Amino acid sequence: MGRRSRARRLQQQQRxxxxxxxxxxxxxxGEAGWEGGYPEIVKENKLFEHYYQELKIVPEGEWDQFMGAxxxxxxxxxxxxxxxxxxxxxxxxxxxxxxxELEDLEVDGQKVEVPQPLSWxxxxxxxxxxxxRKILRKSPQLEKFHQFLVSxxxxxxxxxxxxxxxxxxxxxxxxxxxxxxxxxxxPGSKTTQLIEMLHADMNVPFPEGFVIANDVDNKRCxxxxxxxxxxxSPCIMVVNHDASSIPRLLIDVDGRKxxxxxxxxxxxVPCSGDGTMRKNIDVWKKWTTLNSLQLHxxxxxxxxxGAEQLAEGGRMVYSTCSLxxxxxxxxxxSLLEKSEGALELADVYSELPGLKWxxxxxxxxxxxxDGQWFTDWDDVPHSRHTQIRPTMFxxxxxxxxxxxxxxxxxxxxxxxxxxxxxxxxxxxxxxSMPWNKRQQKLQGKSAASRETxxxxxxxxxxxxPADLAKLESQSVTGTGDTEIIQTTENSENNGNKKDxxxxxxxxxxxxxxxxxxxxxxFIPEDDPLLPPIEKFYALDPSFPKMNLLTRTTEGKKxxxxxxxxxxxxxxxxxxxxxxxxxxxxxxxCRNNSGEEFGCAFRLAQEGIYTLYPFINSRIITVSMEDVKxxxxxxxxxxxxxxxxxxxxxxxxxxxxxxxxYEPDSANPDALQCPIVMCGWRGKASIRTFVPKNERLHYLRxxxxxxxxxxxxxxxxxxxxxSAGGAGQPEDQASEERRAEEDGCDCNAAAGxxxxxxxxxxxxxxxxxxxxxxxxxxxxxxxxxxxxxxxxxxxxxxAGCDPAGAEPAR
Numbered sequence: 001m002g003r004r005s006r007a008r009r010l011q012q013q014q015r016x017x018x019x020x021x022x023x024x025x026x027x028x029x030g031e032a033g034w035e036g037g038y039p040e041i042v043k044e045n046k047l048f049e050h051y052y053q054e055l056k057i058v059p060e061g062e063w064d065q066f067m068g069a070x071x072x073x074x075x076x077x078x079x080x081x082x083x084x085x086x087x088x089x090x091x092x093x094x095x096x097x098x099x100x101e102l103e104d105l106e107v108d109g110q111k112v113e114v115p116q117p118l119s120w121x122x123x124x125x126x127x128x129x130x131x132x133r134k135i136l137r138k139s140p141q142l143e144k145f146h147q148f149l150v151s152x153x154x155x156x157x158x159x160x161x162x163x164x165x166x167x168x169x170x171x172x173x174x175x176x177x178x179x180x181x182x183x184x185x186x187p188g189s190k191t192t193q194l195i196e197m198l199h200a201d202m203n204v205p206f207p208e209g210f211v212i213a214n215d216v217d218n219k220r221c222x223x224x225x226x227x228x229x230x231x232x233s234p235c236i237m238v239v240n241h242d243a244s245s246i247p248r249l250l251i252d253v254d255g256r257k258x259x260x261x262x263x264x265x266x267x268x269v270p271c272s273g274d275g276t277m278r279k280n281i282d283v284w285k286k287w288t289t290l291n292s293l294q295l296h297x298x299x300x301x302x303x304x305x306g307a308e309q310l311a312e313g314g315r316m317v318y319s320t321c322s323l324x325x326x327x328x329x330x331x332x333x334s335l336l337e338k339s340e341g342a343l344e345l346a347d348v349y350s351e352l353p354g355l356k357w358x359x360x361x362x363x364x365x366x367x368x369x370d371g372q373w374f375t376d377w378d379d380v381p382h383s384r385h386t387q388i389r390p391t392m393f394x395x396x397x398x399x400x401x402x403x404x405x406x407x408x409x410x411x412x413x414x415x416x417x418x419x420x421x422x423x424x425x426x427x428x429x430x431x432s433m434p435w436n437k438r439q440q441k442l443q444g445k446s447a448a449s450r451e452t453x454x455x456x457x458x459x460x461x462x463x464x465p466a467d468l469a470k471l472e473s474q475s476v477t478g479t480g481d482t483e484i485i486q487t488t489e490n491s492e493n494n495g496n497k498k499d500x501x502x503x504x505x506x507x508x509x510x511x512x513x514x515x516x517x518x519x520x521x522f523i524p525e526d527d528p529l530l531p532p533i534e535k536f537y538a539l540d541p542s543f544p545k546m547n548l549l550t551r552t553t554e555g556k557k558x559x560x561x562x563x564x565x566x567x568x569x570x571x572x573x574x575x576x577x578x579x580x581x582x583x584x585x586x587x588x589c590r591n592n593s594g595e596e597f598g599c600a601f602r603l604a605q606e607g608i609y610t611l612y613p614f615i616n617s618r619i620i621t622v623s624m625e626d627v628k629x630x631x632x633x634x635x636x637x638x639x640x641x642x643x644x645x646x647x648x649x650x651x652x653x654x655x656x657x658x659x660x661y662e663p664d665s666a667n668p669d670a671l672q673c674p675i676v677m678c679g680w681r682g683k684a685s686i687r688t689f690v691p692k693n694e695r696l697h698y699l700r701x702x703x704x705x706x707x708x709x710x711x712x713x714x715x716x717x718x719x720x721x722s723a724g725g726a727g728q729p730e731d732q733a734s735e736e737r738r739a740e741e742d743g744c745d746c747n748a749a750a751g752x753x754x755x756x757x758x759x760x761x762x763x764x765x766x767x768x769x770x771x772x773x774x775x776x777x778x779x780x781x782x783x784x785x786x787x788x789x790x791x792x793x794x795x796x797x798a799g800c801d802p803a804g805a806e807p808a809r
């Protein structure tokens with residue numbers, strides 16, 4: 001017996017009689033406030049209260065309500081995906097079915113509050129409720145509602161997102177043609193909002209704009225990919241860079257290289273997260289002013305980098321989930337001061353009617369972790385200069401301070417609308433930043449003149465005595481022109497790389513972290529695999545085949561992806577500058593036995609809404625009853641479908657097909673949104689290739705609830721995404737004979753076809769793309785449980801400590 005075993009046995013012998021784990025006696029857990037083996041966190045922090053009372057960010061007489069709200073649990077909020085045509089159907093389903101079932105419902109003697117719309121969110125597409133995850137799980141009456149939330153979240157039709165987190169994308173005022181940069185994007189709830197806004201018009205498959213979503217954490221990038229994939233957009237690219245030094249990108253404009261400036265930038269920086277105390281209760285015991293002091297410099301660098309890359313006339317939103325002016329107004333004031341009039345705060349008072357907020361403050365003090373206050377940089381002793389910086393204090397000049405209009409910043413307090421704490425500032429760029437004034441002239445200069453410019457002093461006062469604040473400003477901003485020169489010079493050397501191949505950056509120029517990504521290889525327009533596809537699906541001449549790409553340079557191409565024309569431009573001109581984690585949507589998957597049917601590639605459901613407008617053949621229009629049959633039966637024979645559907649299908653050759661449902665406006669009781677599905681026309685049956693959650697979504701919209709009990713009846717269930725990757729069965733006739741005997745396609749229901757696993761959507765449904773995620777299940781990698789987090793709460797799901805060095809956003 002080892003020493004530890006003997007010690008444990010001795011402890012048990014010394015324990016008082018009758019004492020058990022968790023009971024009073026040994027350890028006195030009950031009296032010590034232990035629950036389930038974890039100590040209860042006391043929601044008190046005297047330093048926190050002293051700090052914010054001194055700063056007076058809370059209106060007089062509201063302090064008790066403010067602290068009371070912080071100690072209450074945060075209401076759950078959900079947002080309906082706004083760009084999809086069936087958003088209204090989901091809203092109708094929620095209001096008239098699930099919410100009605102909650103009326104007069106009591107759980108453990110507590111009346112369940114019916115979810116209410118957020119008054120300031122457009123078109124009632126965002127709702128909040130006091131239903132906790134604990135109540136949702138323990139109440140049988142709420143089980144259907146919980147399953148609905150989880151399934152619709154995985155389908156991308158609903159997002160679980162904190163209410164205040166929805167504000168920054170709304171204030172960006174995004175239009176479909178905007179080029180957008182999300183600098184600190186993971187886990188992606190705000191990114192999905194931006195994508196929705198790009199696709200405001202569902203009739204336009206390729207908006208002119210795009211979203212480049214960046215995050216410094218490689219693992220969190222895969223969670224970001226998982227979130228973005230739910231929306232199936234060809235206009236999103238996920239990259240992995242430090243936001244404070246994210247590279248400038250080049251694009252080709254009429255044959256010449258130009259720097260890419262963004263129309264909209266979301267700068268949701270890492271922060272101390274004291275506005276998230278209602279859901280991250282660890283902040284109560286870990287909060288200290290040191291977190292804000294350490295993060296201020298990083299926040300300012302990120303905001304400065306964003307301002308540099310913003311186009312003139314563009315809008316940048318700076319936001320934090322912190323209430324601390326060191327992370328909020330101090331960053332904005334410093335950025336405005338160094339911009340010398342190039343940036344100004346926008347007045348957004350009337351843009352979100354119904355939202356309650358407090359104006360930004362113009363005076364604040366700096367406090368050390370020991371409780372020592374400083375009102376001016378001159379008062380800070382030299383020994384504190386590494387911890388406290390001059391940019392943390394408000395400007396001394398009253399006129400300059402007044403001209404900044406810091407009162408235009410928005411601070412959301414928790415007790416005003418039962419939310420978390422938040423800070424938002426909207427900046428508009430009026431002209432180039434002072435250190436980038438010459439950027440347009442530099443692009444056309446010769447190499448010799450560029451070198452001369454590079455060696456010239458960036459500041460005419462260089463070499464003269466300057467105070468620490470000015471030196472610090474120069475150290476941040478003095479590299480702007482140099483960087484543009486280097487960027488332009490690098491672009492001239494890009495001709496050596498293989499055309500159409502966008503690989504990862506070379507290791508000499510950038511240290512790569514995480515998985516090594518496969519290259520993005522654009523398919524040449526004369527590639528021999530394209531004509532059979534064009535002929536089989538009768539693709540429209542306007543189909544942008546140059547935007548097709550694959551992720552391999554050798555062997556057979558198993559998956560074909562598609563990006564927008566603008567993202568293609570970005571990819572081709574910047575492959576050595578940025579690390580791309582993921583882009584494009586899957587539109588075709590190789591089917592091993594497909595050649596015998598005239599085309600080696602079948603359609604993929606992920607990209608069908610983008611691809612459908614260009615397909616002119618192999619389309620079958622189906623009725624609502626047909627849709628129900630196709631989604632609840634694995635391989636329905638023609639005789640089980642309507643005569644009209646049979647007459648369309650009988651003349652088609654075997655192979656991949658499009659199934660289209662058009663709503664009947666004359667029948668208001670029918671589903672009033674169009675549905676496009678991928679399918680397979682077999683010898684005597686039709687099969688749908690639709691992921692499980694998308695199937696359940698369509699069935700719910702048609703008033704059907706499919707539960708696990710229906711498995712024996714041959715219904716398609718959650719977890720049986722058979723169609724996802726099963727290509728055409730090797731012997732379709734024998735499969736159909738078995739189906740006729742058994743009433744269902746049992747082999748197909750068991751999983752994917754062994755020869756065609758490349759297209760298996762069951763992987764995608766689980767959060768992993770076998771081609772892009774390198775075997776990484778983003779939910780597992782980030783600690784996010786889709787059953788419980790349903791949309792991955794931005795702080796908890798990422799496993800991020802808001803009081804630590806890498807806080808949550």
